Amino acid sequence: MNKRDLARLVKESNVRFLRMQFVDIFGSTKNVVIPVSELDRALDGKVTFDGGSIAGFVRSEEVDMMLKPDLSTFAVYPWTLDGETEGRLICDIVQADGESFEGCPRTTLKRAISDAREMGFTLSTWVEAEFYLFQRDEDGRPLLDGNERGSYFDFSPSDVGEHARRHMVATLEAMGFHVASAHHEHGPGQHEIDFKSADVLTTADNVVTLRNVVKHIALERDLHATFMPKPLGDGAGNALHIEFMLREGERNAFADEGGDRGLSPTALYFIGGLLAHAPAITAVANPTVNSYKRLVPFWDAPVLTVWSERSANSMIRIPSQRGEQTRIELRSPDGSCNPYLTLAVVLAAGLDGIRNELLPGQPLAGSTYELSERLRAERGIRELPHSLREALVELDHDGVVRGALGDHIYHAFHEAKAAEYERYRRAVHPWELNEYLALQ
Amino acid sequence: MTTDELLAFAESLARISAAGGGPKAYASHLAGRCRGAVLVEDAEWHHLALAGAGERSVPPSARDLIRQASRDDEGFARAQLPDGGHVLAYPMRAGDSDLGWLVCLGLDGASGELAPLLRLTASAIAVDLVREAGGAKGRRRSFWERLLSGSYDDAGAARDDAAARGVTIASSYVAVAVEAEGMDEGAAARQLSDVRKLCLAHLHHQSGETVTIDRAAGFVFLIPAPLPVDAQNVALAASMLPKHAVKAKLDVILVGGVGSRAADILDTARSVDEAREALVIVRRLFGGGRVGAWEDLGLYPLLHRGATRDELQAFAQRTLEPLRAYDEKNHTELLRTLALYFSVRQNVKTASERLNVHRHTVFYRLRQIAEICNRDLDSAHDQLALRAALAIDALLSPAHTPS
Numbered sequence: 001m002n003k004r005d006l007a008r009l010v011k012e013s014n015v016r017f018l019r020m021q022f023v024d025i026f027g028s029t030k031n032v033v034i035p036v037s038e039l040d041r042a043l044d045g046k047v048t049f050d051g052g053s054i055a056g057f058v059r060s061e062e063v064d065m066m067l068k069p070d071l072s073t074f075a076v077y078p079w080t081l082d083g084e085t086e087g088r089l090i091c092d093i094v095q096a097d098g099e100s101f102e103g104c105p106r107t108t109l110k111r112a113i114s115d116a117r118e119m120g121f122t123l124s125t126w127v128e129a130e131f132y133l134f135q136r137d138e139d140g141r142p143l144l145d146g147n148e149r150g151s152y153f154d155f156s157p158s159d160v161g162e163h164a165r166r167h168m169v170a171t172l173e174a175m176g177f178h179v180a181s182a183h184h185e186h187g188p189g190q191h192e193i194d195f196k197s198a199d200v201l202t203t204a205d206n207v208v209t210l211r212n213v214v215k216h217i218a219l220e221r222d223l224h225a226t227f228m229p230k231p232l233g234d235g236a237g238n239a240l241h242i243e244f245m246l247r248e249g250e251r252n253a254f255a256d257e258g259g260d261r262g263l264s265p266t267a268l269y270f271i272g273g274l275l276a277h278a279p280a281i282t283a284v285a286n287p288t289v290n291s292y293k294r295l296v297p298f299w300d301a302p303v304l305t306v307w308s309e310r311s312a313n314s315m316i317r318i319p320s321q322r323g324e325q326t327r328i329e330l331r332s333p334d335g336s337c338n339p340y341l342t343l344a345v346v347l348a349a350g351l352d353g354i355r356n357e358l359l360p361g362q363p364l365a366g367s368t369y370e371l372s373e374r375l376r377a378e379r380g381i382r383e384l385p386h387s388l389r390e391a392l393v394e395l396d397h398d399g400v401v402r403g404a405l406g407d408h409i410y411h412a413f414h415e416a417k418a419a420e421y422e423r424y425r426r427a428v429h430p431w432e433l434n435e436y437l438a439l440q
Numbered sequence: 441m442t443t444d445e446l447l448a449f450a451e452s453l454a455r456i457s458a459a460g461g462g463p464k465a466y467a468s469h470l471a472g473r474c475r476g477a478v479l480v481e482d483a484e485w486h487h488l489a490l491a492g493a494g495e496r497s498v499p500p501s502a503r504d505l506i507r508q509a510s511r512d513d514e515g516f517a518r519a520q521l522p523d524g525g526h527v528l529a530y531p532m533r534a535g536d537s538d539l540g541w542l543v544c545l546g547l548d549g550a551s552g553e554l555a556p557l558l559r560l561t562a563s564a565i566a567v568d569l570v571r572e573a574g575g576a577k578g579r580r581r582s583f584w585e586r587l588l589s590g591s592y593d594d595a596g597a598a599r600d601d602a603a604a605r606g607v608t609i610a611s612s613y614v615a616v617a618v619e620a621e622g623m624d625e626g627a628a629a630r631q632l633s634d635v636r637k638l639c640l641a642h643l644h645h646q647s648g649e650t651v652t653i654d655r656a657a658g659f660v661f662l663i664p665a666p667l668p669v670d671a672q673n674v675a676l677a678a679s680m681l682p683k684h685a686v687k688a689k690l691d692v693i694l695v696g697g698v699g700s701r702a703a704d705i706l707d708t709a710r711s712v713d714e715a716r717e718a719l720v721i722v723r724r725l726f727g728g729g730r731v732g733a734w735e736d737l738g739l740y741p742l743l744h745r746g747a748t749r750d751e752l753q754a755f756a757q758r759t760l761e762p763l764r765a766y767d768e769k770n771h772t773e774l775l776r777t778l779a780l781y782f783s784v785r786q787n788v789k790t791a792s793e794r795l796n797v798h799r800h801t802v803f804y805r806l807r808q809i810a811e812i813c814n815r816d817l818d819s820a821h822d823q824l825a826l827r828a829a830l831a832i833d834a835l836l837s838p839a840h841t842p843s
Contacts, residue, residue, distance in 0.1 A: 272673075310811060359677055360673075361669040362814060366766070381669075
């Protein structure tokens with residue numbers, strides 16, 4: 001799509017305002033809204049914003065930033081604001097001189113994609129996004145004790161969030177997204193929406209869009225939507241499962257009919273790379289203090305660096321389809337991650353596995369929760385970090401994952417997350433009061 | 441150049457050799473005669489020595505010069521430098537091995553008399569290099585030969601001797617035996633060298649150096665494997681070698697075997713024996729283009745060597761133990777399901793009736809069995825291993841022995 005096509009589309013869609021969207025290093029959506037009269041300037045990448053006020057872009061020399069829109073991401077929101085139609089464009093952040101900005105998560109992912117392309121690979125991805133819908137009290141606060149008691153794949157009427165979920169899917173489809181399926185998840189009020197396959201950059205854009213749409217529709221229905229990794233202590237956490245398929249030309253590079261389990265050496269190396277860099281990836285894919293409340297041996301959450309063909313609680317699972325449908329699923333990321341950075345580090349880890357021929361050992365059969373210490377040691381299996389602090393230490397020591405983030409994002413991310421952990425460490429939590437206040 | 445002058449030059453080379461030799465000494469001597477610069481590089485174009493450069497501009501490597509040079513029938517390479525100076529080079533060889541190049545640079549063009557001196561010096565340096573390499577290599581080879589022939593009484597003695605010989609050894613190894621089939625007689629040495637390089641590129645572990653032991657039509661590699669998972673990865677990497685060889689267009693068919701992990705250094709010989717036995721079995725049963733792990737060959741090694749009762753029992757125990765352990769822990773009956781499935785000629789419907797379960801349950805259990813045992817129930821070879829293990833278990837295990 002060129003600028004002229006887009007201008008025509010904007011006019012035909014009766015768009016009055018355009019949201020120029022981007023994300024900060026934590027994956028939070030930011031936007032600069034422009035009236036459609038400023039469209040030409042926006043399409044020429046002339047819209048500026050104050051980078052100093054965005055987390056992760058804080059250096060004084062980065063105050064003047066510009067938004068370079070990706071025209072292929074144009075979409076019209078199927079809702080109106082005060083009767084005005086809104087469209088959106090997802091943007092890369094560039095410096096005032098037009099040079100790419102190292103702190104832009106979308107550019108970071110593009111760099112990883114370019115590395116893959118140089119090795120002859122393109123990546124397709126599928127995502128499964130989980131989230132909770134909570135009712136609100138009179139003051140608009142979410143009621144965590146639940147609005148329903150539905151469970152995995154439950155059918156109405158127990159799934160009272162179904163109407164909201166259906167509305168969300170319809171909205172996403174109206175915006176041109178390809179939703180593969182949607183269903184109730186394990187937890188009460190927990191739902192999942194799955195996207196069809198897309199190239200890796202589109203997948204990251206889709207995750208951001210999904211989060212915005214889910215939150216918007218929930219708000220419209222007086223519900224509170226959350227992608228928080230573990231909102232309920234005794235309920236399933238919110239994962240962001242990602243499936244990968246690497247293509248080499250027209251061929252699925254993961255498939256090999258005569259290979260071990262129908263997997264090619266490339267697939268095994270990719271898995272080996274993911275396992276080798278898993279602890280450092282965790283810092284990015286599970287970037288909040290709360291993320292580590294999910295990574296415990298319950299509710300099929302992964303806790304060990306293992307791969308399996310069937311086990312739902314392994315970090316990496318190989319879905320049963322083979323041949324051209326052969327894929328690798330990563331199950332550790334959660335709903336709080338920045339999808340651009342997560343996909344960038346995961347891709348870098350997989351490519352490192354291919355470059356260095358890192359092999360993953362044999363897959364594990366059965367539940368990973370039952371693995372003995374001895375077996376873990378023999379198989380070189382490591383536990384995923386227990387806390388954000390541990391994950392940051394792992395990140396410090398992993399040159400591949402750090403390299404994929406780039407110096408700017410690594411330092412800004414590390415500083416912010418270390419501070420976040422420190423705030424958590426200093427806080428006295430309700431559990432502690434409940435447990436220790438009455439101590440003699 | 442007269443014969444006497446040539447003899448005198450040869451004698452001077454002998455004196456250099458007697459004094460300890462070294463590429464630098466030979467290069468200096470030759471530089472004095474040719475009034476040019478003399479560069480010595482090994483077969484990988486690594487710098488060994490430079491003499492007589494003076495004010496001359498000498499390229500960091502002679503690689504590009506040699507590659508672009510014209511060659512004569514005697515093997516000399518001739519080229520010209522950008523400043524007009526001439527280059528004359530001669531390969532350093534020992535038998536079939538290329539050891540590098542001896543290069544004279546900045547000559548005034550009259551290189552006719554220099555050629556025999558260059559050739560003699562190249563031979564002298566080649567002898568020197570072979571002797572040098574042979575010393576360290578010989579000491580290394582001797583250690584591994586002693587280890588594999590069982591000359592050491594305990595691991596400590598082996599480690600002490602390795603240290604004394606300057607050999608660094610890993611805590612444990614996995615052996616991989618590889619042979620090449622379909623080699624061209626005229627190019628066999630080069631093809632074997634390519635096979636060796638290919639194997640070393642793909643069989644390695646970060647914790648230590650891979651040991652290569654030459655065999656008639658191939659090699660045995662000892663790859664460090666500190667953990668059992670490293671042994672799994674070696675078997676996996678080895679299984680990919682035939683495909684790598686095809687991709688690299690080596691024009692040979694690889695066949696190989698992988699031994700089980702030697703947890704103790706003294707156990708390395710057993711791993712080598714298993715690797716070689718696996719190679720033989722794979723070649724006879726499956727033909728070329730495949731590398732099989734001894735541990736995955738099931739019953740075949742026992743048939744090949746004529747197993748004892750204890751070995752048969754150990755095989756049955758090793759094969760069925762994962763199912764037994766799973767059944768015991770989860771109160772399931774996978775082992776019984778497997779035995780019944782085979783006894784009813786793999787008829788799922790009949791098996792489900794005998795087990796009083798739905799046939800879907802039988803399918804589910806069979807998938808579990810395949811995953812837990814790491815076997816493919818559709819494979820005739822894996823079926824044979826499981827059937828044999830069940831039969832041996834029934835015949836020989838103490839629980840079934842008539843009192």
